[in-house]
Amino acid sequence: MGKDLEAERAAYAAKDYHDPPPAPLFDFGELTKWSFHRAVIAEFIATLLFLYISVLTVIGYSRQSDTANGGDDCGGVGILGIAWAFGGMIFILVYCTAGISGGHINPAVTFGLFLGRKVSLIRAILYIIAQCLGAICGVGFVKAFQKAFYNRYGGGANVLAPGVSKGVGLGAEIIGTFVLVYTVFSATDPKRSARDSHVPVLAPLPIGFAVFMVHLATIPFTGTGINPARSFGAAVIYNQDKAWDVHWIFWVGPFIGAAIAALYHEHILRASALKALGSFRNHP
Template sequence: MQGLPSARTRPGPFSLSARKFCQGCLPRCTRECIMTAFKGVWTKAFWRAVSGEFLATLIFVLLSLGSTINWSAGEEKPPPADLVLISLCFGLSIATMVQCFSHISGAHINPAVTAAMLCTRKLSLAKAIFYLAAQCLGAIAGAGILYLVTPASVRGSLGVTMVNSNISVGHALLVELLITFELVFTVFATCDPKRGDLKGSAALAIGFAVSIGHLFAIPYTGASMNPARSFGPAVVTWTWGDHWVYWVGPVLGGITAAAMYEYLYCPDPELKKRFCGGGVLSKRPFPAERYQEVGRDQLDGDPDELVIKPGSLSTLDVEKAEKRSLSPI
């Protein structure tokens, strides 16, 4: 009797089968989740989008920083920088790039926009990482080309963003947060697929938002609004004074703007219905909803975004499937 396990410790048939099922299912589920997360990395569309972010950021930084070059620097009394010229060049450059690359990569051209898209689940983590790397490399390449083609006598600081000595670093951080908030809120508002009242050019509206931010903030911080735009010339000239401000401020401002737009001012009605209309908050622990499987043929374009087409989906009744799996054979 000592060799026999007690009734309390003896494993029943259900516990053995459940243990075997979990041991065989969990590793497979983990592998499938990892493969699904990075599935889009090995597609042509993914690398086309990443290369588009690199090229768009390169052109944007090259053209925009070129407007900061003071060609009268060699004169006895050089005129001050033309803030209107710089602001319009930055705004029109970003508007042009958005118009050219929005259908290729989404035309983020800004790590703050990419972070906002990631936090609102509009972008996968893998694509966000590659976008960030492409934007930083594109900014370095654009600033490097400008450095090579500009004479040393008029090169100056090459448009490096610096905090005004008359304000504190905390005030500079707040200014960068506010102007990036304004930009990212404009991006989400003008690119919202739920709106049916949009007219005109979304790219031009985004360009105006960039110009407005520059007209206001150039005297304060140089008006970065874009960590990559500050990172490129900082690497080329190796100038890192208060550089962290131009990462923390824009990223916080972008995430705050995206969260407020998506979850406070213009929430998705389907998401609200699912969370408040009897789905997650329903009394039943497992709602009797029909779940849909998405097949390979239902992927349109980017594998990161699943487009569900009605009429070609197979449905599974979860409760019936659970009853069948628990019923004795």
């Protein structure tokens, strides 16, 4: 362990970046800053736009592929197109809002970053509230514009596919969210940001691709949640029993996945515990 600590110290002595200090647990001073309220508004609008485009894509695909009503089972955007809609919108919105709010657009991401001490508890709570409200409004617009099709095709609500057990659905949500939040931590790592600062889209691009890939893998099982606000907004507006029966999976799974990703990145990949131990030994 001593050699590992010496190597860590040598590397950090020569590094050309600085790790930001951990965010305070409670920072009431944020509430007096316009930049904080602007960030909350940005999270609300971004989540609204995300749900509007993505759920409308789901409804449109369901309409186009409904053979019972004259549709073509092979027509429309398909699962690939739905995955692109979700991943593409995340790429666009993270790119647009990263400098204002951090571009979370997902309570699971916010929760993971809170556990990693990247945001305060106050910011995390208000972000999650804004995201959920934005999701409700976004899906509300979809229903307002396409009410008949919205009700007919399930409102884009997350439900388990026939034959998929609750355990399988929960596992899919945990692993899918782990992939997403792990990507968020890696893409926003200060070391990577310093090394690749000349590539302005580097962080939004892998995050968007992570969402795209997870959707390809899990749409057939859960419709892909990995974002409690997305699942909550669709369930609130659709408001049918089947949307609420297993809704807990789309909160518990993403939060567990986010927690595992935060612990893995911060305490294993970045060796925060090892660094803290070395600092303690050097400053008794």
